[in-house]
Amino acid sequence: MNVDALAALWQEVTGEPLPPVTFTGDEHVLPGRYRVAHAAAVCVAATTLAADAGSKVHIGHAAEAFRSERHLRPPADLWTPLSGDYRTADGWVRLHANYPHHAAAILRALGVPEDGVRAEAARRRAVDVEESVLAEGGAAAAMRTREEWLTDGPGAAIRTEPLVAIERIDETGQRDSVVGAQRPANGPGPAALAGVRVLDLTHVIAGPVGGRALAAHGADVLHVGAAHLPVLEQLVLDTGFGKRSCHLDLRAEPDRLRALVSGADVFLQSYRPGALAAKGFGARDLAAMRPGIVVVELAAYGHTGPWRDRRGFDSLVQMSCGIAAGDPPAPLPVQALDHATGWLAAFGTIAALRRRATEGGSWRVRLSLARTAEWLHDLGRRDDVPVREVDVRPFLDETDSDFGRLTHLRVPGARIRPAGPRRPGRDPAEWW
Structure with missing residues (x-):
């Protein structure tokens, strides 16, 4: 793995030359055209080096940390049925409805029940759907090309x-x-x-x-x-x-x-x-x-x-x-x-x-x-090569939590074994 991106990031943030670092594993562990595993390894390495927690980073472990929610057992489903990509009259729009108030904003903006959203979106321009949902306090994004993002958007x-x-x-x-x-x-x-x-x-x-x-x-x-x-x-x-x-x-x-x-x-x-x-x-x-x-x-x-x-x-x-x-x-x-x-x-x-x-x-x-x-x-x-699946078993752990015993991916580079997640609001609003 080329360390140039890490060296540039480290220099920009710390003002210092990059300390020695070793990467193991393969970058080609995630599908798609972007170098996501490379980015994951750089981010994990920067944090680990800054915390004096070692100089070795496993690329596969870092990449899997970028989808840590998928390794939870019991599994977690992150998306509600209304969230997703919708074809519009001139392209595509994505609606984000994981929070109830955002789902309600979508229905208000489009003026239809949930089973009518797909048909209503297909009647409208993508930007019109985006703007109407945002105006109602919801979350949406029309699909833009790179050129549109840089010229007409805030890119x-x-x-x-x-x-x-x-x-x-x-x-x-x-x-x-x-x-x-x-x-x-x-x-x-x-x-x-x-x-x-x-x-x-x-x-x-x-x-x-x-x-x-x-x-x-x-x-x-x-x-x-x-x-x-x-x-x-x-x-x-x-x-x-x-x-x-x-x-x-x-x-x-x-x-x-x-x-x-x-x-x-x-x-x-x-x-x-x-x-x-x-x-x-x-x-x-x-x-x-x-x-x-x-x-x-x-x-x-x-x-x-x-x-x-x-x-x-x-x-x-x-x-x-x-x-x-x-x-x-x-x-x-x-x-x-x-x-x-x-x-x-x-x-x-x-x-x-x-x-x-x-x-x-x-x-x-x-x-x-x-x-x-x-x-x-x-x-x-990334190069167009076959994806090599990561054996995540060495990176998994089991921890007790307020939600029961969880199987989960360890945080790469962690110096301690953190306690399991606690139910929201269970602790006093004070420092130990």
Whole structure:
């Protein structure tokens, strides 16, 4: 495997030359025209190296981690019947209906019951379906070609954003010789992130994958949800390893979140840009509450372009940016934009913690699914060779959880064996 992509990523994020790294296994373990396994190996290697967790990466293990939900036993079904690709009068559109309120928005936008959606979509232009669903608060994406994405869409603007943007946002946090609250960088403790407290305000896949990776390297990750918000239990099963889970209603209990922020090292969130800032929890607000904090922000369609406020998910971004272009659409074999962005978020978090330790200040890390898509596009295409199936048995484990005993894929490079996922809201909203 060529390490040029990893070396470039490492240099861009850390400012340092790439340390020695060894890849084993074969890149040709996933179908499709994009180099998804290569991307997976790069993301896992960057995070593992940053966490001082070794210099060997198995490409097959990394690739399977990008579809970790498929290895859960009991199995998890991630898609509702209404979610999927629909032929339109001029092409295709994808509807995302895994959350009940998004399904309801689709039905309102199209003015038909669920069994009439396919026929109604076929009567309309793809962009018209997309715009009407978005206007109702739903999630949809018309299929675009690469050229349309770069000229008529936000692609050109998104390409100007760094893949992993790291900036110091406040200098009041004093330089600290520790990575976490108590532990020095690189130990002591079971892992490099022992003592690091992470507030995880993310949902779906990308953000939770990032939190899971940080937990696998020793961080104390507290996921913050709310009892009134819908949860996809299948994804909690996959991404909840190593985390505690509390409920907190921001509408009525902002002071409780402020109390948690005051004791946190990392604030990881995947709300749409500006949503938390409107509630008083923007990056600079957080730096004022807790000087020295690292704020990690994930978005779908970038942080600066014309679609920055647009609701999006991995499968929708694939449709929008030309990755899935075809008749019918040809999506990636895994939700690689989600998983890659999550792993890159973990890498960026560790890099920012180390910058804080040497330079002081509070830091912001920004990533987006769409920018990750551009990076994947730039990796080129894979050779047209037969796919070699990975024997995942060496990478599987069994762990007890609040949902029973689970068979699951181990997090590649993990320095500890994280506890199993916990039911949403079962823990108090406080640090240990």
